[in-house]
Amino acid sequence: MPTSILREGGTLAGVIRSKFNQAVSSDKSYIALLAWMCRSEMMKMNRYLGYLLITVLTVLPILSSACTAPVEDAEDRITEEAARELAKQFVQNSPTFAFDGIEESLELVETLYPDIENSWTFVFHFESRHAGYADRTGQMLAQVITSHDAVVTVEQGKVKSAFLDEKWDMVNQKMLNN
Numbered sequence: 001m002p003t004s005i006l007r008e009g010g011t012l013a014g015v016i017r018s019k020f021n022q023a024v025s026s027d028k029s030y031i032a033l034l035a036w037m038c039r040s041e042m043m044k045m046n047r048y049l050g051y052l053l054i055t056v057l058t059v060l061p062i063l064s065s066a067c068t069a070p071v072e073d074a075e076d077r078i079t080e081e082a083a084r085e086l087a088k089q090f091v092q093n094s095p096t097f098a099f100d101g102i103e104e105s106l107e108l109v110e111t112l113y114p115d116i117e118n119s120w121t122f123v124f125h126f127e128s129r130h131a132g133y134a135d136r137t138g139q140m141l142a143q144v145i146t147s148h149d150a151v152v153t154v155e156q157g158k159v160k161s162a163f164l165d166e167k168w169d170m171v172n173q174k175m176l177n178n
Contacts, residue, residue: 077156077157078154078157080111082157083120084108084111084120084154086157087120087124087152087159087162088106088122090159090162091106091150091152091162094162094170095134095173096134096148096164097126097128098135099128099134099137100129101127101128102126102145105126106126107125107126108123109149110123111123114153118155119154119155121152121153123150123152124152125148125149127145127147127148128145128146129143129145130143130144131146148164148165149165150162150163150170151163
């Protein structure tokens, strides 16, 4: 009966007053009234605590698994700056640049953003002291400053492709078939 009074807009004080009047009019003892009130309130609290416990036990495992789930390929993810440095080192260590590249001429010209996640294409410009590609030790070389453009694509922390002047495959060290 008290929950119906509360549902109809009554207050807890109204319920107590109603029960008090019923107890006094029917010669019930005040102790019985207090016992009823305590039992009623305890049942409500137990119900709410039960709901709270079920909610916590349901939500907690979901949250804990979401917080500890590993990121796919996390070890392959790098920043744009790290990818740019990787591409620059690749150019510097390439046989063409290592043979006769002019260190102070190496510069980043452009950064492109392919539609692939964690991927960048860097365009570097540098000059070398002779014409040609790769290590040209033992070859007759013309003493001419030659400009080169290297296009290096880094994907998932690795050099995916690299081309020099759209003629030389820097990864496989061979001329492109055009």
